[in-house]
Amino acid sequence: MNQVLDLPAAARLARARDGDQRAFGQLVELHHPRVWRFLLRRVGNRHDADELTQETFLAAWQRLPGFRGEAQFTTWLLGIALNLARNHHNRRQAQRREVELPDEAALDAALGAAGDPLGQLQLRGTLAALERAIAGLPEEMREALRLVRFDGLSLEQAGVVLGTPVGTIKSRLARGRDRLSDEMREYLS
Numbered sequence: 001m002n003q004v005l006d007l008p009a010a011a012r013l014a015r016a017r018d019g020d021q022r023a024f025g026q027l028v029e030l031h032h033p034r035v036w037r038f039l040l041r042r043v044g045n046r047h048d049a050d051e052l053t054q055e056t057f058l059a060a061w062q063r064l065p066g067f068r069g070e071a072q073f074t075t076w077l078l079g080i081a082l083n084l085a086r087n088h089h090n091r092r093q094a095q096r097r098e099v100e101l102p103d104e105a106a107l108d109a110a111l112g113a114a115g116d117p118l119g120q121l122q123l124r125g126t127l128a129a130l131e132r133a134i135a136g137l138p139e140e141m142r143e144a145l146r147l148v149r150f151d152g153l154s155l156e157q158a159g160v161v162l163g164t165p166v167g168t169i170k171s172r173l174a175r176g177r178d179r180l181s182d183e184m185r186e187y188l189s
Helices: 008-016 019-045 046-065 074-094 104-111 119-136 138-150 155-162 166-188
Strands: none
Touching: 008 019, 008 046, 019 046, 019 074, 019 138, 046 074, 074 138, 074 155, 119 138, 119 166, 138 155, 138 166, 155 166
């Protein structure tokens, strides 16, 4: 049996920090799905999520000797992914200045093939408006909202990823929810 698989997570991480590529490979296998989903929600397409996931693990491998363990490995890894997603977004924004909406395939998958056509049309409009409203939030509110509401991180984990106190995360969430509520009022009434 593969001795790396038999190691507890902390031992596997310690071996990877010491340069054991097999141990790091196990960490990649373990965390790849979560990192990929995290990035997909931020970049909106599979190709970019694939590339950024690879970049995340490459950056993690390069920075792993400096990982001090002050945060959970997953939280540290998501921080790297978030920074790469921000850089990607900034490059894309420089190339084109428009609000990104969900692509047709993503909407179709979310809505399903069956159902009321008028209801589907209304839901499409609501989803598009929500995506625009989220995109219109200031970056710090948008990231806090995505980390806690969409990625399922705790307030503490979101604070570590963003390098921000928990109270600030709470404030950003509350202000972001208020803004979204105001912008979505006509769609949800």
